[in-house]
Amino acid sequence: MTQDEIISLNIGGSAFKCRASLFRNQSPNAKLAHFVDCPHEARLLMCDSYFQATGEYFFERSAHLFKSIYQMYVNGGLHRPMDVCEFEFSNELAYWGISEGEMSHCCIPRRHHQLGEVPSIDEFNRKPLDPNSETWRQRIFRFCEGDGTLGSTIFTFLSICFVLISVLGLVLGSVQEFQVLIRTSQQNDSTMQLLNQSEAAIVNEITEFNEEQIIWEPHPFFTYLETTCIIWFSIEYFLRFSVAPRRCQFMFQLMNIVDLIAIIPFYLEMFLALCGFDVESLSNIKGAFLVVRILRVLRVVRILKLGRYSSGMRTFALTLRSSARQLGMMGMVLFTGVIFFSTLLYFVEKDEPQTPFTSIPAAFWWAIVTMSTVGYGDYVPVTIPGKLIASGAILSGVLVLALPITIIVDNFMKVSGSFHSGVFGQGAAFSMPQRNPSVRSQRPGSHPIQNDIQKKNNNNLTQSNSYQKC
Structure with missing residues (x-):
């Protein structure tokens, strides 16, 4: 295989041709970079079919979405089509093994800003077509941000x-x-x-x-x-x-x-x-x-x-930011309850001998501990009306804390799924291991060429070894 071999791809019925060197230089960790370095037999296992008459490797993907990826390899800039859903485009990038860090600054997904995430991906984070064109600042920047070397x-x-x-x-x-x-x-x-x-x-x-x-x-x-x-x-x-x-x-x-x-x-x-x-x-x-x-x-x-x-700490921080509205609502309701129950308890307990509730602010600590259901027991009411007020504070605290939990958990699941699927780019060391979305499971008999290859191989171990050698 020569350095400038022309790779013929058929994406959803549309033909694309590109030099193998562009796939290697533009995004060396992407699926197509590994694809062009593999022998023909291994390529057949990575694609969905092969057109022997035209020499095209067929991928059952959207040609409309792949056009933007093809333009990235040719021109060096990744732009999302305006008529395509952000998550749909992110899933397509994940399939081809391309990070959203390759995306141009003008097309960075809006959800980064909605979640309060300031992406560090800019012109320094995108790898140029020619690696020799990187300046020393770009190399050091990528080195500090974690380029995988x-x-x-x-x-x-x-x-x-x-x-x-x-x-x-x-x-x-x-x-x-x-x-x-x-x-x-x-x-x-x-x-x-x-x-x-x-x-x-x-x-x-x-x-x-x-x-x-x-x-x-x-x-x-x-x-x-x-x-x-x-x-x-x-x-x-x-x-x-x-x-x-x-x-x-x-x-x-x-x-x-x-x-x-x-x-x-x-x-x-x-x-x-x-x-x-x-x-x-x-x-x-x-x-x-x-x-x-x-x-x-x-x-x-x-x-x-x-x-x-730590990807876990970043996910937690993004969850808190995305749940800021719910947390603010919970804090406001909790603050209102603290004022309300502290005032009631003060007027009920202030005349008792040696009472710790000498003022409304002095009852704030009791109200916070009670409504959060911690219940230290250092300050307790002694009168029956005071105990009834404490019971109301406990029930109110359970409701106040329980209602936003489901919303926060839902936000956590969304942020965690987006984070670990590559939506927020790379750079977090020791992140959770992920399945490689670029390698699709192959079904026996999907096309005639694959049947011939499987007949030649005695078992699946031989097939995996031939893939690993590439």
Whole structure:
């Protein structure tokens, strides 16, 4: 088979001819790219029939839909016909093994925007006809987004490992067994002094200082570990930013905001240290204590970085966005119920001795816990009218929470089906394995040539081996 062999296809009765090299270069992972690399016998197993007189491989598909795919191979741009349903066209692309990432920006399905998904597919994500025409920015961009190569897979794996290591270090650093004792002395302005004495000596030393002067801090190993992870996160973020085709749009995408928030606290603490402010000493300043707490809480945002590589987390996020209207309705009804039942319970229970319901806002916690059917039991009414009000709150909470569930589950099924069928493109590492839609099940005796091939093969194993060799 020559590089410029002409492949003759018959799609639903319409003839299409194209050079084999175009199928390989334009979309190398698609069905037709594998089709042209297979020998003639294997091609017969992939198509629906073969016209020996004209040398055409027949596929029982819509010729109207295939015209857009044929134009993509010839001209390099994939456009959806305006008279074709989006889901129908997506199913056709799935059959031919073509990702919607190949689609031109003007024809990106509207459901991406309806579900709040900002596609990262643009001119950098489409593979050109000539691989040598890619710029270095395009190559790096495709590498970072996960183009399926070995290097890109290793890069993604390392990113996931650094996220997990960073979160694990944050968690273990809060365990006292992995902490060291640091104390501050009012007589010494150098403030920090690491104690290396034995535990018995530490207990004796503690008695000489106030409790407020004793501080447990994570072991220095976790500081070095966090610094290493932050260096990797910083390199990854600025690498993505430097090669992004639209940097302004890049900065406002959700996952990129998460990446930025994950590294900001580290550099802000470093900046304060360079300015002569210690983070622990700031905790004693009124107002600065809240800032210190926020900086430390923001570290946990790193766990959300896994959403870039987890198809399950992305599906869940898209489900929440598509169900925003139902969730908003549920929140509004729940808020109304909390106000209503808190007010009733306050006026019924306020005159009871040692009542915890001293005001309407004080009853908010009870109303939320009761209507969500959690029922901690820390605050309970003692009067009969109060118990009746609590019963009404429980029944109302069950109705409020149960009604939107069916709608949310339905949205989840739609989003999950669209996501795993390739509607939202590629790029999620470790996604759920899928059946290859490009290989249709073959029925024995579908055409005479296949009967001859099956007679020559003694069993189905020989047929599968001949297909795998291609």
